[in-house]
Amino acid sequence: xxxxxxxxxxxxxxxxxxxxxxxxxxxxxxxxxxxxxxxxxxxxxxxxxxxxxxxxxxxxxxxxxxxxxxxxxxxxxxxxxxxxxxxxxxxxxxxxxxxxxxxxxxxxxxxxxxxxxxxxxxxxxxxxxxxxxxxxxxxx
Amino acid sequence: xxxxxxxxxxxxxxxxxxxxxxxxxxxxxxxxxxxxxxxxxxxxxxxxxxxxxxxxxxxxxxxxxxxxxxxxxxxxxxxxxxxxxxxxxxxxxxxxxxxxxxxxxxxxxxxxxxxxxxxxxxxxxxxxxxx
Numbered sequence: 001x002x003x004x005x006x007x008x009x010x011x012x013x014x015x016x017x018x019x020x021x022x023x024x025x026x027x028x029x030x031x032x033x034x035x036x037x038x039x040x041x042x043x044x045x046x047x048x049x050x051x052x053x054x055x056x057x058x059x060x061x062x063x064x065x066x067x068x069x070x071x072x073x074x075x076x077x078x079x080x081x082x083x084x085x086x087x088x089x090x091x092x093x094x095x096x097x098x099x100x101x102x103x104x105x106x107x108x109x110x111x112x113x114x115x116x117x118x119x120x121x122x123x124x125x126x127x128x129x130x131x132x133x134x135x136x137x138x139x140x
Numbered sequence: 141x142x143x144x145x146x147x148x149x150x151x152x153x154x155x156x157x158x159x160x161x162x163x164x165x166x167x168x169x170x171x172x173x174x175x176x177x178x179x180x181x182x183x184x185x186x187x188x189x190x191x192x193x194x195x196x197x198x199x200x201x202x203x204x205x206x207x208x209x210x211x212x213x214x215x216x217x218x219x220x221x222x223x224x225x226x227x228x229x230x231x232x233x234x235x236x237x238x239x240x241x242x243x244x245x246x247x248x249x250x251x252x253x254x255x256x257x258x259x260x261x262x263x264x265x266x267x268x269x270x271x
Contacts, residue, residue, distance in 0.1 A: 050196060053194055053195050053196045053198075054195040054196065054261045055195045055196040055197060055238070055261065055264075056195075056196040058196070063197065063235075063238070063239040064239075066232075066235040066236050066238070066239035067154065067157055067236065067239045067240055068157070069232055069235070069236050071161070071164070071230070071232060071233050071236060073164045073165055073167070073168035074168055074171075074172075076165075076168065076226065076227070076230060076233065077168045077169060077171075077172040077177070077178065078172070078177065079226045079230075080178070080182070080222075080223050080226050081172060081177050081178045081179075082177065083226065084222060119229075120225060120226045120229040120230075121229070121230075
């Protein structure tokens, strides 16, 4: 008799434990659902923000060529270190005011415009220097 | 499935191109310093960049292209601006930087917290992409 009573008691305890476990699971289920909804909201917000950014109308294909374009780093370094000095020298010596009322006035104007346009490109400035030496007979 | 593989391969290719650009810049800067053409040794590195300068191709936490003076003669503010202007005047380089996910150009001096920065999107010729 005492054994039977003990068995009933144990069964009741296990039923109560199961009920607690179900309540516990549903609690975590709602938390996970809220987190999932929040993640979805963040993704939508990120997407909408990205569509408002600059260049968002450009496709990936249109910038593919720019990615693989080779850059002349030697020229970049020369431009950083020497373009300013060379530009000052060229702009002083090739200024169109030095060639007023001479047949070289138009060439000087063209060269000066090119010099101003490429004032931070060492390679182009070197070519323009050679052009100035040949066409304007300037000694540097 | 194949699309996903292509996307992953493209991502790795892009990252490799980013690091190749940094390596080429550092190599050219080092050679220039050793040859005596440059008074200051420059170094480029990737930083997180400025969040206000972001654009559609910006890399998360990798949008800054920083040029930092390492040693040699200290650079003044005018020289820092001039370095930045030379980079920004190079249209091909600016386009490449934007396409590879950089959005901010930073130039820092070798001492203190002196530095200047520009948003790359303002210096890109958009028409150039379409041609």
